[in-house]
Amino acid sequence: MKTILSKAQLAITIKRLSNQLLENHLSLKDTVLIGIQPRGIHFSDRIVKELSEQTPTIKIKYGKLDITFYRDDVRQGLHTLNHTDIPFSIENKNVVLIDDVLYTGRTIRAALDALLDFGRPAKVELCVLIDRRFSRQLPIQPDYVGKAIDSIISQKVIVFWKGKDQIEEVQLVE
Amino acid sequence: MQLSTKHLLGIKGLLPSDIQLILDTATQFKEVLQRPIKKVPTLRDVTIVNLFFENSTRTRISFELAEKRLSADTINFTASASSVTKGESLLDTVNNILSMKVDMVVMRHSASGAPHFLSQHIPAAIVNAGDGINEHPTQALLDAFSIREKLGSLEGKKIAIIGDIMHSRVALSNIYLLKKMGAEIMVAGPPTLIPVYIKEALGVQVEYNLKKALEWCDVANVLRIQLERQNQVLFSSLREYSLAYGINKKILDDLNKEIIIMHPGPINRGVELSSDAADSKQSIILQQVENGVAIRMAVLYLLAGGKAEAN
Numbered sequence: 001m002k003t004i005l006s007k008a009q010l011a012i013t014i015k016r017l018s019n020q021l022l023e024n025h026l027s028l029k030d031t032v033l034i035g036i037q038p039r040g041i042h043f044s045d046r047i048v049k050e051l052s053e054q055t056p057t058i059k060i061k062y063g064k065l066d067i068t069f070y071r072d073d074v075r076q077g078l079h080t081l082n083h084t085d086i087p088f089s090i091e092n093k094n095v096v097l098i099d100d101v102l103y104t105g106r107t108i109r110a111a112l113d114a115l116l117d118f119g120r121p122a123k124v125e126l127c128v129l130i131d132r133r134f135s136r137q138l139p140i141q142p143d144y145v146g147k148a149i150d151s152i153i154s155q156k157v158i159v160f161w162k163g164k165d166q167i168e169e170v171q172l173v174e
Numbered sequence: 175m176q177l178s179t180k181h182l183l184g185i186k187g188l189l190p191s192d193i194q195l196i197l198d199t200a201t202q203f204k205e206v207l208q209r210p211i212k213k214v215p216t217l218r219d220v221t222i223v224n225l226f227f228e229n230s231t232r233t234r235i236s237f238e239l240a241e242k243r244l245s246a247d248t249i250n251f252t253a254s255a256s257s258v259t260k261g262e263s264l265l266d267t268v269n270n271i272l273s274m275k276v277d278m279v280v281m282r283h284s285a286s287g288a289p290h291f292l293s294q295h296i297p298a299a300i301v302n303a304g305d306g307i308n309e310h311p312t313q314a315l316l317d318a319f320s321i322r323e324k325l326g327s328l329e330g331k332k333i334a335i336i337g338d339i340m341h342s343r344v345a346l347s348n349i350y351l352l353k354k355m356g357a358e359i360m361v362a363g364p365p366t367l368i369p370v371y372i373k374e375a376l377g378v379q380v381e382y383n384l385k386k387a388l389e390w391c392d393v394a395n396v397l398r399i400q401l402e403r404q405n406q407v408l409f410s411s412l413r414e415y416s417l418a419y420g421i422n423k424k425i426l427d428d429l430n431k432e433i434i435i436m437h438p439g440p441i442n443r444g445v446e447l448s449s450d451a452a453d454s455k456q457s458i459i460l461q462q463v464e465n466g467v468a469i470r471m472a473v474l475y476l477l478a479g480g481k482a483e484a485n
Contacts, residue, residue, distance in 0.1 A: 069206065069214035069475075078175045078479040081202045117211040 004130065004149060004157070005170040013146040014043075017127060018050040020144050021096065028058050030122070031094045036111050037066040037082035040099035042161040043129050047098060061088050065097075070110035084114075091119040096144075100159045102128040105140035130157050130170060177476050181293050181300040184309035185350040193354060197319050199472035200465070207243070207468060217246040220478045223271050225281040226303070227253040227264075227288075232439050232463060233303050233312070237280050240470035246478075249276070264288065265295055272298055278478060281305075286343075299477045307341050307403060313438050314347035316469040318355065320462045321393055324434055329356040334387045336362045337397030337419065337446050340369055341404060344438045345397060349376050362387035363419060366408040367399075384419050388429055395436040396421060396446050412445050422448035426456060434458055 005013060025031040028051070035044025041064055048062045063086035068079050097111055108126060115124065127144035132151050147170075151157065155172055162168040177192050185193070206214055222241050226234055234250075241248045251271070253259075258267060268279065278299045281289055286306030293300050304310040318328060325331055333352055339345045339361045352359050353376070360379040361368055373380050381387040388394060399415060409415050426433070435447070435457040443449050452459060 066202070068202075069216045071216075074216055074479045075219065078476065080175050081199055083202065084205055113215065117209060117213070119210060 001174065002172045003169055004172050005147060007162075007168045010168060010170065013129070014046050014050055017129075017144050017146055018047055018054065021047070021051065021127065022054065024125075025094060025096075028055060028060060030092070031096065032061040032063065032088060032090055033096050033098060034063045034065050034086065034090075034115070036097060036099040036107065037064055037084070038080075039101075039159065042164060043100045043159070044098035046161075047127070061093075063087065065111060065114055067107060067110040067114050070114045072106065072110070086118055089119055090115065090121045092122045095121040095124045096127050097124060098127045100128065101130045101132065101157045102126070102140070102142055103132045103135055103157075105136045105138035108140050109138050129159060132157060180477070181289070181302075182311050182473055182477060183289050183293060183300065183302050185311045185314050185347045185354070186309065188311075188351075188354070190354045193315070193318070193351060196315055196469065196472050196476060197322060199476060200315075200319055200468040203243075203471040203475070204465065204468040206471075207464075213243050213245060215245045216475060217241075217244040217478050220244075220277045220474075221247040221249070221275065222278040222280060222474065223249045223251060223276045224303075225251045225253075225268070225271075225279055225283075227258070227281070227283040228304070230282055230303070232466065233282065233310075236463070236466040237301075237303060237312075237470050240467050240474060241280075243467065244471055244474060246278075246474070264292065268292060268296055272296055278474065301473060301477065304343055306343065307346075308343055309347045309350075310343040310438075311347050311351075312466070312470055312473060313344050314351040315473070316462055316466045317344075317348055317395060317436060317438070318351050319465050319469055320436065320458055321357075321434070323461070323465070324458060325392065328352060331357045331393065332360070332391045333357050333393045333395060334360045334362055334381075334391035335395045335397065336384065336387060336421070338367045338399045338404075339363055339372065339397070340367045340408075341400040342397050344395075348395060349378055353377065360387055360390060364409055364415065384421070385425070388421070388425065388433060391433055393434045393436060394421070395438070397438065398440060398442055398446060412442075416445050420444070420446060420448060421451050423450035423454055426451055426454070432456055436462060439463070 035041045048060055052060055066082040066084045068081050125143040128142045129146040131142055131145045131148040133148050158171050160167045160169055178189050280301045280303050282303040283305050286308035288305050289300050289302040302311055335345050349359055360381055362381040437459045441447055441452055
């Protein structure tokens with residue numbers, strides 16, 4: 001087991017990613033943030049909290065997306081369903097998809113399919129906390145990366161969040 | 175996350191956890207049905223045949239819509255327009271259809287136990303859409319879903335099932351389901367339409383007085399008189415039945431509380447339910463129909479998914 005990001009580093013990384021998002025979407029007027037269920041939500045909650053502290057006058061459009069119905073492995077076993085909640089239109093908006101770990105890219109592929117069923121966004125970007133590079137099975141690239149790591153298939157990246165887990169850090173487990 | 179069964183033949187064989195899973199899954203599908211594009215690609219590699227050996231409007235359209243909203247391929251089969259009229263048996267008919275690579279069978283049949291028989295002979299998953307006077311599981315599930323949506327839970331709630339209990343598969347499935355989920359059940363109707371030993375066999379209360387039943391319950395599930403299944407005279411006329419057991423707005427207004435009115439359809443207006451009661455704001459009959467699609471999507475999804483693993 002190896003710690004990739006400690007609690008303090010995690011806080012700085014979230015701050016940095018929020019700043020990068022603000023840099024590219026200054027007023028957040030035509031931008032919507034969508035966290036991917038279930039694990040991406042903890043990360044997107046923190047990003048949204050950070051953003052709303054920096055821009056208290058702006059009401060951030062924030063939704064949650066469950067991709068279970070769009071998975072390509074339904075016939076291999078069922079996954080627990082989570083709630084989808086996108087209480088606004090994404091038509092012509094800049095959408096930022098937020099997830100914790102980017103690995104094979106299959107989740108994001110499913111998320112893109114799911115997203116397009118809600119409308120036609122002007123642009124879709126991807127923000128991830130951990131990018132397990134060189135392990136993609138589909139041509140998908142993130143726009144905002146907390147930390148890029150090199151890992152092999154047998155390893156696992158686990159993100160622990162305070163409030164849900166005992167500790168708050170990112171670990172690489174053998 | 176998996177059902178304990180490969181088929182949905184009836185509520186009788188389900189565990190309370192199965193029912194919970196179906197209802198919770200249906201909640202997520204109900205959200206899908208509110209989206210701009212009310213369709214998900216989940217079952218795009220699954221082929222489903224709808225075998226209807228008996229007439230149906232709601233159930234059939236509801237299943238077909240559920241299948242299409244899940245992107246499954248569907249085939250419709252109506253017995254009256256098929257080779258069944260030339261003398262082909264049920265098993266032969268189904269085996270011929272299955273040899274064309276069909277994964278699931280949704281079936282309605284006038285013989286009780288037809289889907290159970292079929293499940294012992296074919297590999298495909300079967301969903302019972304009503305068999306004779308035995309069970310109609312998806313109707314009971316959508317009734318439970320609608321009650322839960324309205325009252326928050328099923329546990330401890332008082333449900334009266336009123337009308338032709340003897341010939342109703344909806345009544346039997348509802349009793350099994352509500353019992354498993356901890357609701358209190360009363361059946362009400364004329365003595366000739368209530369099986370004699372139902373109290374001992376199924377543990378429900380029996381009431382022959384409509385007014386008393388309505389005063390007792392939180393929800394009244396009103397059933398149709400199934401004249402097509404009655405081959406003897408069980409009451410003198412529909413008019414007499416309606417006078418003693420018909421529910422109208424006045425009877426509802428005279429109660430000292432507001433109860434919920436449900437009906438599985440088709441309604442015979444003016445017999446078991448008057449128009450002013452059926453169309454009142456206490457009635458959730460159309461919500462039941464709406465929820466039916468979500469429930470059937472949940473059932474098909476849970477039975478089709480995870481199949482490769484199970485085999």
